Amino acid sequence: xxxxxxxxxxxxxxxxxxxxxxxxxxxxxxxxxxxxxxxxxxxxxxxxxxxxxxxxxxxxxxxxxxxxxxxxxxxxxxxxxxxxxxxxxxxxxxxxxxxxxxxxxxxxxxxxxxxxxxxxxxxxxxxxxxxxxxxxxxxxxxxxxxxxxxxxxxxxxxxxxxxxxxxxxxxxxxxxxxxxxxxxxxxxxxxxxxxxxxxxxxxxxxxxxxxxxxxxxxxxxxxxxxxxxxxxxxxxxxxxxxxxxxxxxxxxxxxxxxxxxxxxxxxxxxxxxxxxxxxxxxxxxxxxxxxxxxxxxxxxxxxxxxxxxxxxxxxxxxxxxxxxxxxxxxxxxxxxxxxxxxxxxxxxxxxxxxxxxxxxxxxxxxxxxxxxxxxxxxxx
Ligand SMILES: Cc1ncc(COP(=O)(O)O)c(C=O)c1O
Numbered sequence: 001x002x003x004x005x006x007x008x009x010x011x012x013x014x015x016x017x018x019x020x021x022x023x024x025x026x027x028x029x030x031x032x033x034x035x036x037x038x039x040x041x042x043x044x045x046x047x048x049x050x051x052x053x054x055x056x057x058x059x060x061x062x063x064x065x066x067x068x069x070x071x072x073x074x075x076x077x078x079x080x081x082x083x084x085x086x087x088x089x090x091x092x093x094x095x096x097x098x099x100x101x102x103x104x105x106x107x108x109x110x111x112x113x114x115x116x117x118x119x120x121x122x123x124x125x126x127x128x129x130x131x132x133x134x135x136x137x138x139x140x141x142x143x144x145x146x147x148x149x150x151x152x153x154x155x156x157x158x159x160x161x162x163x164x165x166x167x168x169x170x171x172x173x174x175x176x177x178x179x180x181x182x183x184x185x186x187x188x189x190x191x192x193x194x195x196x197x198x199x200x201x202x203x204x205x206x207x208x209x210x211x212x213x214x215x216x217x218x219x220x221x222x223x224x225x226x227x228x229x230x231x232x233x234x235x236x237x238x239x240x241x242x243x244x245x246x247x248x249x250x251x252x253x254x255x256x257x258x259x260x261x262x263x264x265x266x267x268x269x270x271x272x273x274x275x276x277x278x279x280x281x282x283x284x285x286x287x288x289x290x291x292x293x294x295x296x297x298x299x300x301x302x303x304x305x306x307x308x309x310x311x312x313x314x315x316x317x318x319x320x321x322x323x324x325x326x327x328x329x330x331x332x333x334x335x336x337x338x339x340x341x342x343x344x345x346x347x348x349x350x351x352x353x354x355x356x357x358x359x360x361x362x363x364x365x366x367x368x369x370x371x372x373x374x375x376x377x378x379x380x
Contacts, residue, residue, distance in 0.1 A: 003375070006368055009335050010361035015352045016338035017145055017171070017306045019191040019198055023261040023356045026195070034253035040246055048252050049241030055259040056202060059267050060173060063180055067205040067239035070247060072225045075170040078187035078201030081226040082166050083107060083139065086185070086209065089216040090163055091136035092116040095127050098144035099344040100168065108139065112220065123147040123308075123346050124295045134161035142172035146342035148308030148350065152300040154179035164209055173202075174262065175275040175305045175354050184209040190251065193271070193305060194258040195356035197251040210234050262355075271355035272304075278353035279304035281362045291373060295348060303353075308341065310348040311373070317380055323347040325379070329372040336365055 014021040035044045053068045062068060071078050087108065094105045094116045101120075108116050117136065119127035126149060132138055134157065143150040150172065157165055157179075164184040172178065174193035178186065186204040190196030205213075213229050225244055228235060238244060262271055283302065286292050291313035296302040316322045327340035327349060341348040349369075353362060 003371075003378075005333075005371055006364075008364050009333070009368075010364040012358065012361050013334055013336050013365075014338070015336050015357065015362075015365065017342075017350055017352045018189075020193065020195045020352055020354055021356045022195045023258060024358055025261050025264070026257065030257045031250060031253045034250050036249060038249070040243065040249060045249060046241050048249065048256065049243065049247065052252055052255050052259070053239070053241060055256065059259060059262050060178065061180070061268060062204060065207050066180065067210060067234070067236075069203045069205070069228075069238045070241065070243050070252075071201045071203045071238075072243075072245055074191065074198055074201045075168065075187050075189035076201070077225070078189070078203040079104060079166070079168050080107060081228065082185045082187065082203065082209075083112065084220070084222055084226050085218065085228055086164060086166070086212050086216070087112060087114060087137055087139075088218050088220075089137070089212060091133075093132055093136040093138045093163075094118045095120075095129075095132070095138065095140035097121040097126055097149055098123055098141070098147035099342060100145060101141045102344075104139055104141075104168065124149060124297045126151065126298075126301055129156040132156065134158035134163055134165075137163040137166065139166045140168070142167050142169040142178065143176065143303050143305060145171040145303075145306045146308070146345045146350070147295055148303040148306050149296045149301045150176065150303045153177075154182040157182040164206075164212060171303070171305050171354075174268065174271050176272065177268075180206070184212075190255045190258070193275075193354040193356070194255070194262060195354075196255045196258045197248070199248050199251045200255075205239075265355065274355035274357075274359070275304040275353055277359045278355075278357050278362045279307050281359060281366065282307045282309065282351055282353065285366045285369070289370065292369070295346065305352065305354045306350055307353050308345065308348055308350045310346060313373075313377065315377055315380075319347040322376060322380060323349060325376050326369075326372045329375060330365075330368055333368065333372075335368045 173188035191198035295308035330336040
């Protein structure tokens, strides 16, 4: 039992699951080259937007024939514009195992009013991926940010599918391998794994997704910020940096700085290794302490970004109050900000382990978990 406070604190206590920690080399003066006060349609603005698109392609290894667009309203905007623009052409299957996936189910069932096949699983588990029918369009989240459960790989996705796959990869992109040949629509936001600024979403389309956009017109109206086609043709400019409406050039500059940092740590491979090392430190801690466990039941599905843990000690009287109190102690000590479990998730903690977090900081946090846990057991 640890009662004394650990000697060392994390140098950076930011373990939020979004907006996530800025990269360790970040400082505000790195944004000095932002073309502020200039039109995003001027050459300087367009160059920056195109560099953001092509930098994304380079680091994530996105095929040359996939379109990459910068769109409004962060990841939510990207997912919703895809669903509103493409669904309804054939059957729809929705997979959800935590709150964000559940939000997409609500969109499809209650707003688009589509009669979708809905497959859900409790926090900690995945739905039966083997039962998915890829004659349907399939909407899913690569990494469930609020349960810390990810799909283990893309092997369950049919290579010869007739439907489209629409994948919310916001807490996976830049931390996990994404098999582009299995993904027709992929989305993420800048504020997640690269620690960028919230505002814009990234929408990545396979040639089959473009074919759907050009051959299908949904029955419902589309607001201007969702419109990807004009006269039945893709608006190609969107995928060259001619955004639908005005982007924040400060956020764009910040994303370019984040991409540069990503290159400096070895690109995607380096980023995955950093997230893996961070997550492994938490996994090892759970393995060696019998009062804490990963929320993910199956080790193959454990997230390496949004690592969710639960307290399993019999002495705990009120699980939700206990977890909140532990998070509060850690916050008060300045060793961990924003690590309480998501509001809809089971009681516990969520420790962001994406690549902008330093492994030394995760390692420095773990003895504090021990301290806060024991302090709270004694206090309750
Ligand atoms: C899986 C998932 N989808 C969607 C969102 C919403 O993202 P945004 O606020 O960037 O639109 C989040 C945010 O945490 C998320 O984790």
